[in-house]
Amino acid sequence: xxxxxxxxxxxxxEFSSAWTSWFGLVLGNWLLTLITFGIFRFWxxxxxxxHLWAHTFFGGEPLEYTGLGRELLVGAILAFFVLIVPLVxxxxxxxxxxxxxxxxxxxxVNLAIYAVILxxxxxxxxxxxxxxxxxxxxxxxxxxxxxxxxAYALTGMKMLxxxxxxxxxxxxxxxxxxxxxxxxxxxxxxxKFVAEAQWRPLQRVFLQSxxxxxxxxxxxGIVEWQLIGPYFSFTPGAKPPPPPEIVFKVFGLNxxxxxxxxLIMLRYYAAQWQVLIAGLSLDGLRFRFTATAGDWLRYWLGxxxxxxxxxxxxxxxxxxxxxxxLVSHVAAEGALDVDRLAQTRIDAPLYGEGLADALDVGxx
Numbered sequence: 001x002x003x004x005x006x007x008x009x010x011x012x013x014e015f016s017s018a019w020t021s022w023f024g025l026v027l028g029n030w031l032l033t034l035i036t037f038g039i040f041r042f043w044x045x046x047x048x049x050x051h052l053w054a055h056t057f058f059g060g061e062p063l064e065y066t067g068l069g070r071e072l073l074v075g076a077i078l079a080f081f082v083l084i085v086p087l088v089x090x091x092x093x094x095x096x097x098x099x100x101x102x103x104x105x106x107x108x109v110n111l112a113i114y115a116v117i118l119x120x121x122x123x124x125x126x127x128x129x130x131x132x133x134x135x136x137x138x139x140x141x142x143x144x145x146x147x148x149x150x151a152y153a154l155t156g157m158k159m160l161x162x163x164x165x166x167x168x169x170x171x172x173x174x175x176x177x178x179x180x181x182x183x184x185x186x187x188x189x190x191x192k193f194v195a196e197a198q199w200r201p202l203q204r205v206f207l208q209s210x211x212x213x214x215x216x217x218x219x220x221g222i223v224e225w226q227l228i229g230p231y232f233s234f235t236p237g238a239k240p241p242p243p244p245e246i247v248f249k250v251f252g253l254n255x256x257x258x259x260x261x262x263l264i265m266l267r268y269y270a271a272q273w274q275v276l277i278a279g280l281s282l283d284g285l286r287f288r289f290t291a292t293a294g295d296w297l298r299y300w301l302g303x304x305x306x307x308x309x310x311x312x313x314x315x316x317x318x319x320x321x322x323x324x325x326l327v328s329h330v331a332a333e334g335a336l337d338v339d340r341l342a343q344t345r346i347d348a349p350l351y352g353e354g355l356a357d358a359l360d361v362g363x364x
Contacts, residue, residue: 015327017055022320025051030316042076042352043069049132052323058138059336066142067135067352075131075352083120087113115157122156122178123149128353129182135348138188139338144346146192147185155181169210172202172272179276188282190342197279205271209264220257224250267293277330283341284334291329299325 029044046069053065094109126149133143159174176199183195227249231242242250270293277289291299303321306314 011059011332013327013330014057015055015324016057017051017320017324019317019320022051023316026316026320039073040069042072045069045072048319052320053136056323056327058332061139064137065135066137067131071131071350072352074350078351087116118160119153119157123153124353125156126152126182126185127349129186131349131351131353133186133188139341141189141341141343142348143189144187144344144348145185146187146346152178152181152185169206172206173199175199175272176202176276176279180279183280187344187346188341189344190340191283194281195279196281197276199275202268202272202275205268209268212264213261216257216260220253224253263293263297266296269293270296281334283336285332285336286334288331288333289329290331291325295325295329 025047029040029047032040033044046065046067049065049067053063056063090109090113094106094113097103097105097109126145126147130145130149133145136143156178159170159177162170163174176197179197180195183193186193186195227246228242231239231246233239270291273289273291277287280287299321303318306317306321
């Protein structure tokens with residue numbers, strides 16, 4: 001391996017896994033999970049990650065996943081006692097308070113439960129990312145996270161409050177802020193990721209998307225009123241109901257509007273990936289994400305078709321397709337000086353992302 005890996009122009013990772021090998025792996029995992037009454041699922045996830053990592057090459061070097069199934073099992077057990085048991089007990093307290101007519105106590109307990117869950121979700125996202133980075137190696141060097149999950153969770157709560165206050169219009173700012181907070185804590189070996197995603201370009205796309213959707217809603221509302229207005233009355237029975245053909249036209253207009261809104265927001269979703277990843281760099285490498293809204297649309301329609309036309313069996317391929325899609329649209333430009341790259345001194349966590357698994361925010 002050269003002392004310096006030079007990535008001239010646009011360099012893309014490579015994914016070499018065949019769908020047949022993945023399908024066989026998943027079927028074997030499914031069978032072992034079934035006969036072990038679900039216990040093998042932690043080892044199944046580990047085997048899947050090892051497969052995906054091992055077939056992903058960057059600069060000619062494969063990734064390596066070093067996590068263990070028992071680490072995920074320990075994480076799940078800890079999450080059960082740290083999160084699930086206290087939440088169940090709090091819920092019982094709320095139910096008892098309601099039964100005793102203590103409405104204020106019941107409301108307070110429920111609000112506390114929701115606040116804790118929202119905080120723990122952000123906490124779990126950071127911890128899950130730390131675990132996966134610490135178990136990912138490339139050229140013998142592993143990743144790490146140097147920061148505080150609690151501090152990140154607090155930032156996440158602030159961003160959620162900001163989105164609520166602004167009725168969602170601060171979403172681009174919140175997305176960029178949280179992305180930068182996570183990746184600014186990330187390390188690869190002795191090198192630090194730099195995350196400087198800009199929210200203003202994303203805000204423009206967000207406002208354009210909602211503006212177009214609002215104009216469409218007003219237009220559809222005007223047309224629909226022209227159709228159903230003659231049949232509308234505040235007094236029940238004063239006018240006959242609209243005929244079926246009018247009802248079908250209104251339904252069709254709503255369906256068309258919802259489809260257009262979905263495509264518009266898909267444009268924002270694609271722009272979000274592009275803007276966030278464009279703000280990420282490592283040493284001399286700058287990353288980009290090249291998937292357009294059309295790429296995402298084809299990917300999702302392909303997933304739907306795969307599941308529908310295989311009567312659900314194709315769902316086993318969705319994770320493989322997701323990883324392949326992400327890898328095929330990541331690009332990097334610049335140079336990485338391996339001579340300056342040393343192993344990280346940050347301790348790796350001892351167990352897996354049990355909280356993220358319990359809350360279903362663990363991604364891959």
